[in-house]
Amino acid sequence: MNVSKDLIAASATPLILAILKENDSYGYAIIKRVKEMSENELIWTEGMLYPVLHRLEEQLLIESYWNKSDAGRQRKYYRINERGLAELELQKKQWEVVHSALARTWSEESQL
Amino acid sequence: MFDLEIQIHSWSDHLRAHGNFTEADIHELESHLRDEIEDLVAAGLTPDESFLISVKRLGNLDAVSHEFAKVNTESLWRHLLVEPTDSVAKKGNRRDIALVVVFALLAGTLFKIPEIFFGLGLNDQNAESFYFKNLSLFILPFIAAFFLIKRKSDWRTWLTILGIFALSALIINIYPSFSPHNTQILSGLHLPLFLWLIVGVAYIGRDWLDSKGRMNFIRFTGEAAIYGVLVLAGVIVLGLFTQVIFAAIEIDVSRFLEDYLIVYGGSAAALITVYLVEAKKSVVENFAPVLAKIFSPLFLAVMAAFLTVMLITGKSPFMERDFLIGFDLMLALVLGLVLYVISSRNDHQPANWFDYLNLALIMTALVIDGVALSAILFRLSTFGITPNKLAALGENLVLLGNLGGLAWMYLGYFKGKYDFIKLEKWQTSYLSVYFVWTAIVAFIFPIMFGFY
Numbered sequence: 001m002n003v004s005k006d007l008i009a010a011s012a013t014p015l016i017l018a019i020l021k022e023n024d025s026y027g028y029a030i031i032k033r034v035k036e037m038s039e040n041e042l043i044w045t046e047g048m049l050y051p052v053l054h055r056l057e058e059q060l061l062i063e064s065y066w067n068k069s070d071a072g073r074q075r076k077y078y079r080i081n082e083r084g085l086a087e088l089e090l091q092k093k094q095w096e097v098v099h100s101a102l103a104r105t106w107s108e109e110s111q112l
Numbered sequence: 113m114f115d116l117e118i119q120i121h122s123w124s125d126h127l128r129a130h131g132n133f134t135e136a137d138i139h140e141l142e143s144h145l146r147d148e149i150e151d152l153v154a155a156g157l158t159p160d161e162s163f164l165i166s167v168k169r170l171g172n173l174d175a176v177s178h179e180f181a182k183v184n185t186e187s188l189w190r191h192l193l194v195e196p197t198d199s200v201a202k203k204g205n206r207r208d209i210a211l212v213v214v215f216a217l218l219a220g221t222l223f224k225i226p227e228i229f230f231g232l233g234l235n236d237q238n239a240e241s242f243y244f245k246n247l248s249l250f251i252l253p254f255i256a257a258f259f260l261i262k263r264k265s266d267w268r269t270w271l272t273i274l275g276i277f278a279l280s281a282l283i284i285n286i287y288p289s290f291s292p293h294n295t296q297i298l299s300g301l302h303l304p305l306f307l308w309l310i311v312g313v314a315y316i317g318r319d320w321l322d323s324k325g326r327m328n329f330i331r332f333t334g335e336a337a338i339y340g341v342l343v344l345a346g347v348i349v350l351g352l353f354t355q356v357i358f359a360a361i362e363i364d365v366s367r368f369l370e371d372y373l374i375v376y377g378g379s380a381a382a383l384i385t386v387y388l389v390e391a392k393k394s395v396v397e398n399f400a401p402v403l404a405k406i407f408s409p410l411f412l413a414v415m416a417a418f419l420t421v422m423l424i425t426g427k428s429p430f431m432e433r434d435f436l437i438g439f440d441l442m443l444a445l446v447l448g449l450v451l452y453v454i455s456s457r458n459d460h461q462p463a464n465w466f467d468y469l470n471l472a473l474i475m476t477a478l479v480i481d482g483v484a485l486s487a488i489l490f491r492l493s494t495f496g497i498t499p500n501k502l503a504a505l506g507e508n509l510v511l512l513g514n515l516g517g518l519a520w521m522y523l524g525y526f527k528g529k530y531d532f533i534k535l536e537k538w539q540t541s542y543l544s545v546y547f548v549w550t551a552i553v554a555f556i557f558p559i560m561f562g563f564y
Contacts, residue, residue, distance in 0.1 A: 027140060028147035046144060046170050050137070069143075071150075076140045 003042060012044075012052045014095060017088040020062060020080040027053065027076070053078060061087050116159045120145065123167060145170060208387055211261060215254040216383045220376035222250050241296065245284050248304035251382045253277045256314040258386060263317035273314050280307065280554075287558045294499045295558040302503075306550035308333075309543065323533075326540035331455045332389055334400030334448070340385040347377040401456030405466065408449045408473055415446070415476045422483075436504060439484050443511050446477045450518065454536065463526060471522045478515050484508055499561045503553055510549050514542055 019025060019033050030053075031044045056062045061084035069075045080088070124142045127133055133141070145166050152162035226242065256273055284303060289296035315332060316325035351373050358365040450470050457466075485508045492501050521535040 026143070028144045046141065050140065054137075073143060073146060074139065075143045076136070 008042065008044070008048070011042075012048070013056065014088065014091040015042075016049075016052065016056065017061065017080060017084055017091070020078055021085065021088060024077045024079040026078065030078075056084070116149070116163060119160075119163050141170070205391065208258075208262070208391070211258055212380075212383045212387045215258060216376065216380035219251050219254045219379035219383070220372075223375045223379065241289070241293070241300075245296065245300040245303065246281070248307050249277065249281050249284075251379060252304070252307045252311055254379075254383065255386050256311045258383065259311070259314040259317070259390075262390070263314070265314070265317060269314075269317075273310060276310050277307065283555055288563050289558075290562075290564050292564065295561050295563055298499055298503050298557055299554040302550045302553040306547065306554050309547045309550070312543075323537040323540040326543055327455055327536055330451055330540070330543075331400065334404075334452050334455070335389045336385055338399050338403070339388055340381065343381045343385050343388075344378075347373070347381050351377070400452045404449045404452035404456075408453060408466075408469060411446060411449060412469065412473045412476060415442075415473075415480060419476065419479060436484060436487065439480065440504065440507055440511070443477055443481055443484075443508075443515075446473060447511065447514060450474055451539070454539065457532065467522070467526075471519065471526075474515050474519045474522065478512070478519060481508055481512050481515060485512065499557055499564070503557065506549055506553070510545055513545065514539075517542065 015034055015037075016030060019030055025033070027046065027049055031046070031049060034042050034044050053062070053064075057064055057078070060081070062078050062080050064076055064078050066074050067077050120142065123145065124138050127138050127141065128135075148166035148169060149159070149162040152165055153159060157165070226239070253274065256277070260270055260273065280303065284299060287296070287299070312326070312329040312333075313320045315329050316322070319325045351369050354373070355365055355369060450473055453466055453470050485505070488501060488505050488508060492505065495501070517538060518535070521530065521538050524530045525532060525535055
């Protein structure tokens with residue numbers, strides 16, 4: 001199933017923040033994690049992910065640092081900070097509002 | 113044979129040339145590409161298959177670049193002043209700025225100490241030689257310390273480098289000097305070069321023997337020279353305006369300017385330059401290689417024309433000593449041009465016409481150096497040995513060695529005997545020759561010639 005571009009864009013921020021809340025991560029691993037969590041339904045491209053990461057960093061929701069990978073290569077890691085966690089809570093509530101509203105209308109639909 | 117490293121390099125060079133990426137973005141994308149390739153290789157694909165698929169998956173570069181452009185809209189100038197590649201670097205950057213301010217104040221104050229305690233004012237006639245030979249010792253130790261802190265050097269490195277500075281200061285001031293002060297002037301001229309190479313050790317850090325680090329230091333030197341001139345020009349303009357506007361209300365501030373602005377402004381200019389060059393490293397295309405590429409054909413034309421006219425008219429330009437020094441400076445400059453064209457070159461690129469131009473430039477310089485050498489030998493045999501002539505002879509021999517070696521390596525490279533990395537390695541190890549030679553002139557010449 002193709003998820004629409006708008007929906008992917010809208011869900012990018014909460015997904016990234018949630019993944020970073022689990023632990024610090026880097027671009028390639030984030031894309032893999034999203035794919036895994038959505039059971040191969042959400043395939044992010046690099047051209048979409050990195051600009052969002054950089055924008056979140058500019059908004060001071062996440063921080064980045066360079067670190068060595070296991071193989072000794074330099075990698076840019078991202079971590080979430082206090083503001084990011086607060087933003088994640090806010091987004092969670094917003095998504096819950098949307099989600100429960102949708103769930104209710106759809107359940108009414110099926111009762112008809 | 114498929115060489116994965118070369119392919120990845122040319123891919124990231126393509127990004128550099130065509131995208132709206134900062135250097136940090138490129139590193140990040142490159143690391144992403146490598147992750148992808150590693151996974152595919154682990155899944156059983158060959159490196160070349162993995163590379164092709166990964167590049168394809170990273171998508172249409174123009175589209176990626178377009179997305180990045182939205183984020184990287186700030187102009188290059190913002191990167192020039194402060195370029196934190198990530199949030200942690202931002203903190204480091206604030207610390208660097210604090211260091212620059214503190215060190216500039218310390219260096220300026222150090223300048224004032226001889227005046228306050230020993231009555232050696234900066235503008236006094238009798239203090240001229242003192243400031244001349246010690247000038248580099250007022251500023252370079254702080255620049256070295258800046259890098260020692262930045263590179264988190266261990267205490268042994270600290271001790272060695274600061275020890276060399278202290279020892280040089282001691283030696284240069286203990287040595288007596290008798291009229292006509294030839295050896296004193298020579299060591300005053302060579303000491304800054306020697307100490308600059310010591311700063312280089314602090315700059316490069318642990319791998320100071322490594323060719324890459326040394327090449328970086330060569331790049332750093334060129335950029336620092338250009339930025340230094342610009343920042344200093346700013347300080348001078350500031351001074352002139354201050355003088356003029358205060359003169360308009362009939363207050364003479366020239367005394368204040370001489371005592372404070374020159375001293376503190378000069379120290380600050382040096383440290384700000386160092387900070388700027390270090391901070392913007394590889395973010396904007398370096399400027400020294402651009403200048404070198406513009407001017408190397410022009411210098412080649414001028415030198416070739418000069419040689420032709422000299423041969424036709426049969427006049428030697430080296431009968432006057434001043435001209436000889438002028439030519440040495442020009443040879444050093446030509447060497448600089450050659451070096452900066454080399455330093456900006458991609459190791460894996462095939463030979464292009466700048467390489468041939470470089471070789472032509474080196475060859476012409478070699479001929480001129482040969483003529484100069486013969487003139488010096490002639491003067492040595494006719495007028496006897498003096499410190500100046502011996503120094504000139506050494507300088508020309510060192511330059512000859514460098515130019516000749518480069519020409520040899522270039523020829524081998526064109527013939528396909530070596531790759532370009534070997535040429536760079538040779539050039540960077542030749543820096544040691546300069547180190548030894550400047551040390552000899554600064555510290556051993558005075559003893560050799562009885563301090564005259």
